[in-house]
Amino acid sequence: MDYTLFGHPESGHSYKVKLALEVAQIPHHYQVIDIGLPHQARPEPFRSLAKFGEVPLLLHQGQAYVQSNAILLFLAEQTGRFGGESSARLARAREWLFWEANRLGLSLAHLRFARRFDALAYPAGSLVWFERRYDADIERLAYELRDGRRFVLDDEPSIADFSLCGYLYWADQAQVAVPPTVAAWLANISQLPGWAAPYTLLARSAEAR
Numbered sequence: 001m002d003y004t005l006f007g008h009p010e011s012g013h014s015y016k017v018k019l020a021l022e023v024a025q026i027p028h029h030y031q032v033i034d035i036g037l038p039h040q041a042r043p044e045p046f047r048s049l050a051k052f053g054e055v056p057l058l059l060h061q062g063q064a065y066v067q068s069n070a071i072l073l074f075l076a077e078q079t080g081r082f083g084g085e086s087s088a089r090l091a092r093a094r095e096w097l098f099w100e101a102n103r104l105g106l107s108l109a110h111l112r113f114a115r116r117f118d119a120l121a122y123p124a125g126s127l128v129w130f131e132r133r134y135d136a137d138i139e140r141l142a143y144e145l146r147d148g149r150r151f152v153l154d155d156e157p158s159i160a161d162f163s164l165c166g167y168l169y170w171a172d173q174a175q176v177a178v179p180p181t182v183a184a185w186l187a188n189i190s191q192l193p194g195w196a197a198p199y200t201l202l203a204r205s206a207e208a209r
Contacts, residue, residue, distance in 0.1 A: 003028035006046050006057040008035045009202040012109060012167035013068035014056040018201050020075055020162045022194035024082065032202075033057075068166070069097040072159040083158040092153055096160035104141065107133035108167045112174035134176055142179040150188045157192060165189050169198055 005021060005028055007014030021028050033046055039053040049064040050057045058065045058074075065071045073094065076084035083093035107130045114122050114130075141164065144152060152160040168186055171178045178186070189195060 002061055004059040005030050006033050006050070006059075007031075007055045007202055008033055009199055011035070011055050011202070012105075012112075012170065012198070013054075014202055015169075015198045016068045016162050016166040017056045017058060017071050017075075019165075019195065020072055020082065020159060022196070022201065023157065023162075023192050024075065024079055025194060026075075026079070069101055069159075069163055072097065072163055076159045082162070083153070083160065089153065089158070093158045093160040096152060097163050100160075100163045100166075103133070104137040104164060104168075105166065107131075107137050108171070108174055108176065111176060112167060112170050115175050116170075116173045131176075134174075138176070138179060138182060142181045145181040145185050148181075148184075151185065157189065161185075161189055 003021065003026055005014075005017060007018060007030065009032065018030065031046075033042055033055050035042075035055060039047065042050075042053075045059075046057055047053075049059065051064070051066050054066070056066070056068055056071060058071045060074075060078075065074050073090075076082050076090060076093065078084070083090045110122070110130045111127065111134060114127055119127070141152075149155055151157045152164060165186060167174070168178065168182070190197075
């Protein structure tokens with residue numbers, strides 16, 4: 001089997017990649033990494049191959065790929081699907097991946113971490129800033145979906161959808177609201193063959209999928 005994914009059930013970034021693999025029906029091995037361990041205590045080959053010490057890590061034919069959105073771009077190019085059908089579609093998907101990393105993937109992920117795990121890790125007032133940032137981010141995504149199309153680029157799913165939804169299925173844990181158009185889009189993603197909620201998808205064993 002050519003693909004091995006290392007991830008963790010609490011990682012929205014791991015979820016992005018696992019979801020893409022499942023929906024694309026790409027056979028792969030999956031291994032949970034205990035991200036509570038110090039980096040130097042994490043198992044091999046993850047410890048040596050994860051350039052930044054983070055999940056997800058994808059191995060393909062001996063090559064290591066890190067950073068969730070970079071992995072999604074690799075998968076689109078490899079499969080010719082989910083944005084990889086043409087250079088023009090991939091360019092549009094890439095724009096959303098860069099936006100997600102700087103906007104929604106920042107604001108929402110931090111709000112979830114603070115409100116689910118450790119609010120004391122954040123300086124006073126920082127969560128208010130993240131809330132305002134999230135409000136602007138989710139409003140922008142809702143505006144994009146205002147015409148009722150099924151997915152972000154068009155009526156077919158792409159890596160833009162997998163990236164943007166990474167933490168939104170945990171919006172309740174972040175204690176944030178999701179506009180109706182965004183909720184409808186999330187429902188469309190959840191109807192894709194292979195979809196499962198984050199904890200279900202990421203808690204599966206290291207057996208081949």
